[in-house]
Amino acid sequence: MERRHFLKSGLMLGCSAAASPLLTPVAFAQGPWDNRLVVIILRGAMDGLDVIRPRGDADYASHRATLATDDSLDLTDFYGLHPALAPLHPLWQKGEFGAMHAVSTPYRDKRSHFDGQDILEAGLNDLQSGPQDGWLNRMLQAVPGLTAQTAYAIGAEQMLVMTGDAPVSRWSPEARLRLSDHARRLLEVVHHDDPLFRAASANALDITDGLLMTADEDAATMEAAMMDPMMADVGQGQHVSVAEFTATRLLRETRIASFSIGGWDSHQNQAPQLNRVLRQLSDTILTLRAGLGDVWDRTAVLCMTEFGRTVRENGTKGTDHGTGGAMLYAGGALKGGRVLGQWPGLGAGDLYADRDLMPTADVRGAAGWAMQGLFGLNQSVIEGTIFPGLDMGGDPGILL
Numbered sequence: 513m514e515r516r517h518f519l520k521s522g523l524m525l526g527c528s529a530a531a532s533p534l535l536t537p538v539a540f541a542q543g544p545w546d547n548r549l550v551v552i553i554l555r556g557a558m559d560g561l562d563v564i565r566p567r568g569d570a571d572y573a574s575h576r577a578t579l580a581t582d583d584s585l586d587l588t589d590f591y592g593l594h595p596a597l598a599p600l601h602p603l604w605q606k607g608e609f610g611a612m613h614a615v616s617t618p619y620r621d622k623r624s625h626f627d628g629q630d631i632l633e634a635g636l637n638d639l640q641s642g643p644q645d646g647w648l649n650r651m652l653q654a655v656p657g658l659t660a661q662t663a664y665a666i667g668a669e670q671m672l673v674m675t676g677d678a679p680v681s682r683w684s685p686e687a688r689l690r691l692s693d694h695a696r697r698l699l700e701v702v703h704h705d706d707p708l709f710r711a712a713s714a715n716a717l718d719i720t721d722g723l724l725m726t727a728d729e730d731a732a733t734m735e736a737a738m739m740d741p742m743m744a745d746v747g748q749g750q751h752v753s754v755a756e757f758t759a760t761r762l763l764r765e766t767r768i769a770s771f772s773i774g775g776w777d778s779h780q781n782q783a784p785q786l787n788r789v790l791r792q793l794s795d796t797i798l799t800l801r802a803g804l805g806d807v808w809d810r811t812a813v814l815c816m817t818e819f820g821r822t823v824r825e826n827g828t829k830g831t832d833h834g835t836g837g838a839m840l841y842a843g844g845a846l847k848g849g850r851v852l853g854q855w856p857g858l859g860a861g862d863l864y865a866d867r868d869l870m871p872t873a874d875v876r877g878a879a880g881w882a883m884q885g886l887f888g889l890n891q892s893v894i895e896g897t898i899f900p901g902l903d904m905g906g907d908p909g910i911l912l
Contacts, residue, residue: 539769541648549767549883554816557818559786564613564851614869623819631818646673759802762811779831797842816839834864
């Protein structure tokens with residue numbers, strides 16, 4: 513009998529293999545709401561200027577000798593969409609996919625993946641002050657009457673954004689534990705006289721039994737989802753498996769999910785690399801949409817990265833670590849078909865440190881407004897507890 517590997521997670525978590533495209537942890541939590549929130553961390557610093565192209569800016573093309581191509585899909589008179597996200601263009605037209613440009617965390621100047629991701633997931637102004645947990649977990653702690661499943665699996669990398677005192681469940685697509693009936697009985701005998709291990713083993717095996725009992729139902733749900741015409745060109749791979757599993761959990765009691773997609777660090781030959789990871793992101797969002805069915809209308813997906821990339825293309829047809837970037841979002845609970853945010857310009861004197869897109873908004877503010885609209889959280893809780901020291905600013909209009 514195949515069972516998913518289980519481990520009880522601790523509280524001391526941090527980023528590892530920050531820009532790796534190989535590690536994909538997933539974390540889930542139950543909540544007493546009807547709406548769903550999925551946070552996808554795009555590890556490696558996505559080039560928002562290439563994904564959501566400000567082709568209407570007179571200085572854009574001059575900064576990018578090979579990257580400013582004319583194959584963008586129309587979004588607005590000013591912005592174009594990278595062609596690798598063409599499968600998401602119908603969602604844009606339906607108002608289920610959008611972006612917010614010129615956003616960043618408070619992180620500045622050092623441009624380290626590890627520090628940048630820690631700042632993003634901790635949701636703090638800096639790493640030297642404030643609570644040592646993740647902002648999604650602090651959101652869970654702020655909700656009265658919250659229930660959560662016990663930990664039933666842990667990935668090779670753990671998500672700081674979900675780490676903290678509020679219990680969450682964890683799962684990894686790589687982990688498997690095969691136990692025969694005899695092996696299970698042996699565990700029960702060995703742990704019988706140890707209250708701590710006896711309770712933990714029994715609880716974990718009960719959880720994996722529950723997963724096995726619902727496996728046929730999950731397979732049937734995803735098989736039906738694959739009949740969606742928009743799924744015709746969706747590929748295969750771990751990212752699709754992660755999205756499928758996420759959808760099946762969100763159809764049940766889970767309300768919050770978070771995972772990462774790596775591979776966005778594009779110092780050299782950015783074009784083919786970005787094509788690959790954007791296709792993975794497209795597959796992920798379309799798989800979530802198809803798997804969630806009607807629940808998609810009550811779902812918000814926020815795709816966030818640690819920082820943007822340089823405005824100027826480098827000598828190896830890539831871009832280097834920058835500051836301002838873009839957040840992508842999707843879901844029937846959000847108001848898509850728009851590029852939100854105040855555009856700062858790319859001309860002389862407009863750039864941050866004369867090299868990066870100038871941030872005009874805090875990406876945490878967009879997440880805060882989404883949480884307020886989805887879950888009815890008070891603004892003072894968001895600015896004081898979930899994102900300490902944040903000024904959410906004006907409502908960008910991300911919610912329907």
